[in-house]
Amino acid sequence: MGLRTTAQFKAGLRDGRAVYFKGKRVEDVTAHEDLGIAVDHVALDFHLAEDPEHRALFAWDDPESGQRCSRYFKTPTSADDLLKRREMIERSTRLGGSVVLLIKEIGTDALFALDLVSQQVDQACKTQYRQRVAAFHRHCKEGDLTLAVAQTDVKGDRSLLPSQQVHPDYYVHVAEERADGIVVRGAKAHTTCAPYVDEIIVLPTRAFGPEDGAFALAFAIPVNTPGVKLIASPFGSPSPSPFHHPVSSRHRMVDTLTIFDDVFVPWDRVFLKGETQFAGVLANTFVEFHRFTAVSYKPPLCDMLIGAAALMAEYNGIERASHVREKLMKLIAYAETVRGLSLAAAYDFRVAANGTAVPNIVQTNLAKYYFASNYHQAVSWVQDIAGGLVVTGPAEEDLENPDTKGYIERLLGGKKGVSTRDRLGAFNLVRDLTASDFGGYNELLAIHAEGSLEAQKITIFRDFDLKRCKQLAREAIGAV
Numbered sequence: 001m002g003l004r005t006t007a008q009f010k011a012g013l014r015d016g017r018a019v020y021f022k023g024k025r026v027e028d029v030t031a032h033e034d035l036g037i038a039v040d041h042v043a044l045d046f047h048l049a050e051d052p053e054h055r056a057l058f059a060w061d062d063p064e065s066g067q068r069c070s071r072y073f074k075t076p077t078s079a080d081d082l083l084k085r086r087e088m089i090e091r092s093t094r095l096g097g098s099v100v101l102l103i104k105e106i107g108t109d110a111l112f113a114l115d116l117v118s119q120q121v122d123q124a125c126k127t128q129y130r131q132r133v134a135a136f137h138r139h140c141k142e143g144d145l146t147l148a149v150a151q152t153d154v155k156g157d158r159s160l161l162p163s164q165q166v167h168p169d170y171y172v173h174v175a176e177e178r179a180d181g182i183v184v185r186g187a188k189a190h191t192t193c194a195p196y197v198d199e200i201i202v203l204p205t206r207a208f209g210p211e212d213g214a215f216a217l218a219f220a221i222p223v224n225t226p227g228v229k230l231i232a233s234p235f236g237s238p239s240p241s242p243f244h245h246p247v248s249s250r251h252r253m254v255d256t257l258t259i260f261d262d263v264f265v266p267w268d269r270v271f272l273k274g275e276t277q278f279a280g281v282l283a284n285t286f287v288e289f290h291r292f293t294a295v296s297y298k299p300p301l302c303d304m305l306i307g308a309a310a311l312m313a314e315y316n317g318i319e320r321a322s323h324v325r326e327k328l329m330k331l332i333a334y335a336e337t338v339r340g341l342s343l344a345a346a347y348d349f350r351v352a353a354n355g356t357a358v359p360n361i362v363q364t365n366l367a368k369y370y371f372a373s374n375y376h377q378a379v380s381w382v383q384d385i386a387g388g389l390v391v392t393g394p395a396e397e398d399l400e401n402p403d404t405k406g407y408i409e410r411l412l413g414g415k416k417g418v419s420t421r422d423r424l425g426a427f428n429l430v431r432d433l434t435a436s437d438f439g440g441y442n443e444l445l446a447i448h449a450e451g452s453l454e455a456q457k458i459t460i461f462r463d464f465d466l467k468r469c470k471q472l473a474r475e476a477i478g479a480v
């Protein structure tokens with residue numbers, strides 16, 4: 001097949017999957033009033049692969065299948081591949097109103113990591129995972145499938161290993177082994193896009209001890225596999241008004257509590273089972289790719305914050321004030337530092353043993369850490385420039401009501417020549433991005449998605465070449 005249409009993608013989601021939203025089972029996610037917004041948002045991916053303006057970037061002639069496929073499935077082997085992947089992610093996020101699509105980005109991050117690590121596991125343990133991973137990769141590429149990744153277990157007491165928890169289901173584990181496969185049980189949290197993708201890839205979330213064999217697991221299954229239950233989060237859920245919620249009424253992500261209630265996984269879909277020494281390696285290798293995806297999709301949101309702040313400054317007549325220019329300059333520095341580091345990470349890649357180009361780990365993690373640790377500060381500059389009407393302005397209905405419309409239009413004007421409706425629209429944009437349910441979602445996304453701040457600090461410290469710097473210091477003092 002190679003490339004699917006939006007209609008084919010949507011038809012594939014009507015497969016009897018068990019999705020729950022606000023206490024009710026959802027019969028058809030594509031027609032649901034809230035989940036349907038997320039489905040339409042991600043459908044952009046299929047449009048871009050066909051659009052004459054974008055298809056050269058988003059589609060690619062795959063020599064292996066002889067088909068035209070989504071470029072997301074191309075394993076990077078050069079800086080050019082990484083730069084194109086980065087550009088696809090940044091461009092699709094920008095066209096998606098600053099909200100990442102994530103229906104192929106995260107899944108292919110997992111496929112790249114699985115290929116790399118399964119080679120190591122096969123060598124060390126005489127297993128045959130790599131050929132299974134390759135077959136699954138081909139299946140996804142040729143079927144133009146969409147993928148979620150369930151890595152983060154619900155975890156229970158964070159200070160304990162899985163086998164020490166009061167409940168074994170706090171980490172997904174093997175409940176039964178059969179001749180034809182395994183039965184898995186447990187739950188993962190925060191699985192982005194799970195209700196509206198074809199497949200879920202499950203990865204370990206951390207390093208395990210030797211006694212945690214049942215939990216050292218990686219596999220992939222179709223979302224409608226019996227026993228998979230998705231409880232979708234309603235948070236970040238918008239009202240239908242594009243005036244009140246210019247971004248989130250049309251663009252959003254949905255995350256799930258992903259339950260595995262005795263789910264059968266055939267052997268050809270099992271990519272790690274019991275090789276505890278590789279659980280941490282796989283978890284880390286996945287985030288090496290996935291944080292690069294993260295820092296590729298962050299810049300459009302930073303740009304949107306700059307644009308919203310600059311527009312507000314113009315509409316309020318303060319664009320020449322020195323403190324406003326300084327805050328705008330800091331917002332620009334924020335955005336361009338993240339963008340610059342993600343570009344640098346693509347150029348400064350390393351080639352892994354299987355030939356895959358891995359983006360520079362220190363630069364990638366620095367970009368993610370810098371973005372996350374400064375996000376709330378960036379939001380405060382935008383809110384400071386915008387003013388209090390962000391949360392105290394009138395409703396769209398008051399602008400329509402003949403009793404109140406005239407007052408609002410006359411009294412809430414700003415700079416001469418700017419319509420009151422546009423000015424209120426700009427306030428609404430700032431509220432949507434920073435002070436709404438969706439704005440709060442963005443703050444948590446910044447801090448926790450792709451791993452919390454401490455995870456990036458640990459990685460930066462682990463991967464930075466401290467020896468080289470110590471040697472410089474030694475040479476400076478003439479130490480032996």
Ligand SMILES: Cc1cc2nc3c(=O)[nH]c(=O)nc-3n(C[C@H](O)[C@H](O)[C@H](O)COP(=O)(O)OP(=O)(O)OC[C@H]3O[C@@H](n4cnc5c(N)ncnc54)[C@H](O)[C@@H]3O)c2cc1C
Pocket residue numbers: 106149150151152154155158159188189190191192193255444445448449450451452453454455
């Ligand atoms: C919007 C969003 C989307 C996401 N999408 C996905 C997804 O698609 N797939 C997926 O698998 N995951 C996803 N995540 C999960 C994300 O990777 C986790 O939220 C993140 O790793 C933190 O895990 P947690 O939420 O369980 O918080 P916790 O791990 O409980 O972290 C809370 C705090 O506890 C600290 N902490 C945790 N354990 C320890 C310890 N042992 N010792 C000391 N301190 C500790 C952390 O550093 C942090 O400060 C998403 C998260 C968000 C917010």
